[in-house]
Amino acid sequence: MAVAAALAVAVIAGCGQAVPGQPRAAGAVDAGTAGGLPIDNSAPTGPREGVADAELAVENADSGEMDRLAVNVVADLYDYWNERMPADFDGQKFEPIARLASYDSAGKPVELCGTSTKGLVNAFYCGADDSIAWDRGKLLPMLDKQFGPMSVVAVLAHEMGHAVQFRLGEKSNINQATPTIVKEQQADCYAGGFFRYVAEGKAKHFTMNTGTGLNQALATMFFIRDPAGLSAKEQGAHGLAFDRVFAFQEGFTEGPKRCARMDVPEIEGRIAAQERSVSDQDVSGEADITDPDIFGLFEESLTSAFQGTEAELPSITKDGASCGGSAGTPPVSYCPDTNTVAADIPELVKIASPPKRGEEPGVDGNGIGDFAAFAEIVSRYALAVQKGVGAPLEGEKAGLRTACLVGAWAQLRVDKTPDEGDGGLHIAVGDLDEAVAELLQDNSLIAADVTGKQVPSGFARVEAFRIGYFEGDDGCARAFSA
Known part of the structure; x- marks a missing residue:
């Protein structure tokens, strides 16, 4: 304050x-549900037990715990988008990511998307070569330790959301002139859609309850929010936690079609100017x-x-x-x-x-x-x-x-x-x-x-x-x- x-x-x-701006329609909030799914803490949250790890080609991987976790996330995301993209976007087929890469931001650097990974504590999608990369050395272990493995799922589901935008283009209201904040809100929304798929028990490698598990996923949005004061109009702006949680909830509740409808007028109307800093x-x-x-x-x-x-x-x-x-x-x-x-x-x-x-x-x-x-x-x-x-x-x-x-x-x-x-x-x-x-x-x-x-x-x-x-x-x- x-x-x-x-x-x-x-x-x-x-x-x-x-x-x-447009919040959820009045009357649609039910204390006992999350986006229409009953609140239930009985199911475990995290990797499914007894399920074999997925096998995908990953450059520079060390086959350790974090890489196995990331590969399982990507495999389940492939399953989800193989189902949702043709169903929601005029039969368009989902094409797998051309390049998956792992690196250690504190280890020997490699070049990805034209950038050295030295000190790059991040996970990202690169449209130039259609790649998704993650820092197995610092970022993923930090997220896993603090918020549990579903935080890693959230981050990679967000990056896959960018890959989906790249594939859909205008079907997702995205072009080269689209402001970063719109792309980021959509990606959070697409991630929310995937989390519903997990909560419904459809994911092969992960499970999540709709009580504490979903609450923890939402808490991850707080951790990866923009710092207070970053303008929504700046390159690289992802949104404050208030923004990011909203987008995630929209995807969880309404699915990918809702995410694709997010555009500049909506975002500018919803993200109030006073949520951002001005010089004074x-x-x-x-x-x-x-x-x-x-x-x-x-x-x-x-x-x-x-x-x-x-x-x-x-x-x-x-x-x-x-x-x-x-x-x-x-x-x-x-x-x-x-x-x-x-x-x-x-x-x-x-x-x-x-x-x-x-x-x-x-x-x-x-x-x-x-x-x-x-x-x-x-x-x-x-x-x-x-x-x-x-x-x-x-x-x-x-x-x-x-x-x-x-x-x-x-x-x-x-x-x-x-x-x-x-x-x-x-x-x-x-x-x-x-x-x-x-x-x-x-x-x-x-x-x-x-x-x-x-x-x-x-x-x-x-x-x-x-x-x-x-x-x-x-x-x-x-x-x-x-």
Whole structure:
């Protein structure tokens, strides 16, 4: 959250200002499903046991664990695209990649796509020679260690998405003039389509459940997001986590045809200018939740956002998260009997600390960011608003409605900059990524009911927040009415 003339998070008049772009259709979010598939944690996630490794020709391979993992991914991607490309794109056959290559970025360099692999911690598709290459030395082991083998699947499925674009051309709305961000959003979308194939049990070498497994795949999008401040118009821009998770979810839910429809007008309308930095914006944007002036502005933003709801707005206390004799939902609770939001500021400070680059947010004491901490308070405040209008406070729909209202509070007016308008709080670059990170935590409070019970599907949590962000409280009312 940015501290400019005042500081960070958009104050929304009436909580109903719409932002250009198209989220999932209102009413389509189901707490018990992910893109229509039931949430089920019973299936394992990762390589299938008892299945022989695929055999594909790979240049410079060492036949080690990472190369075997990558080859199995590519083989399953071949199966998927051999099925989907002719089915979705007028019978066009999928042609295998002309060249697969492995390298060690810390070892003896080789030249791929006209570039030395020395220090190249990456995986990439090269259209010049129709090749896919991966760094078996550092990138793949790092992903595998931190997020598990399905993160390697996600990265290579994304690169295969670029190969699919290259083959489809105009059928995928792609030509030489297409901005990088459009290509990258499509590739994330195509990867999402493949992950549905895996989740449906169709992949030969991999399996994934739709609960924790899919949540972890979405978390990978956070790790490989663009750094805050990189313009979507810059060469090489892939998108913030908020952007990338959306594209992945679209592919998972609707399949390759939806991905091919992504074009410049859609991307420009959906990726708001305020998600990106301009020369005079504060990119780091971390606000001190203990600062009385900042907290005062935060409280003003809540009043401004929700005063039109006719609900009796709650007071906020800062001396612990308990509700009388009840433990509440630490680090912040809504206490219906007293209409109070009780916050444990020291614990929220831990959440508000910025995540370490290259480490998973919210794990082993790692922070998430100031927006996540403020948003957790907003989630409990939103429960008071729901109580005031007679909506149930318990159950999965209450959790989704809460996440949606947090998104509505955070909603950004695209014609605003931090030094214009209400002079209060404005979203800083990367704040929406912090929301995604919090929503994918096992203990997410943004998408929890009054008892702290989380919506089981991280997929649905993110979608609910997005509906609020794009459509305001009207969208929340349509999607999650009591």
